[in-house]
Amino acid sequence: MKKQLIALLSVFTVLAGIAHAELNNPGGIGGLESLRGTTEIEATRAADPMKKYPREQALESDFVYQPPLIPHNIRNYEVSLNANKCLACHSWKNAKEMGATKISVTHFVNREDAVLSDVSPRRYFCLQCHVPQADAKPLVENDFERVDSLR
Secondary structure: OHHHHHHHHHHHHHHHHHHHHHHOOOOHOOOOOOOOOOOOOOOOOOOOOOOOOOOOOOOOOOOOOOOOOOOOOOOOOOEOOEEOOOOHHOOOOHHHHHHOOOOOOOHEEOOOOOOOOOHHHHHHHHHHHEEOOOOOOOOOOOOOOHHHHHH
C-alpha cells in the first residue's frame, strides 16, 4: 500500500510539472528571446536590411586607446595573407593621393620594438582591431557612457 501511494504521488508530481511547463512555456522555446526576436532557431526569418555606413565622416573615439573606426563600407575588401585592400589607400605611399588617413607609425614596430620598413605582420590584418561603424540603434539596451576626457 505504501509503495502504491509513493508511486501515485510520483506520477502526480511528474504530471503537475509537465502541465506547469506547458502553461508557462508557450511555443516551446522556454520564454527566451534572442537578438533574432522570438523566432525559433529552426525557423528562418527575413534578413535585416543592410546598414548604411557614413561616408567620409570622422567617427569619434568612445574610450582611451580605441582603434579608429572605419567610416566606410568594407564589403568585398580582401584582407588575407596575399592581399590587403586597406593598404591601397591607407599606406604611407598612397594616403595623401587617396585622401585617406595614414597608418599609425605603431603599425611598423614588431614585437621586439624594432622599427620595420613595412607594416608589421602583427598589425597587417586591420580588421582584428578596426571595424566599420554604421549608424545603427543598439541591439540591446545599454547605459554605456563615453570616457569623460573624450567628450
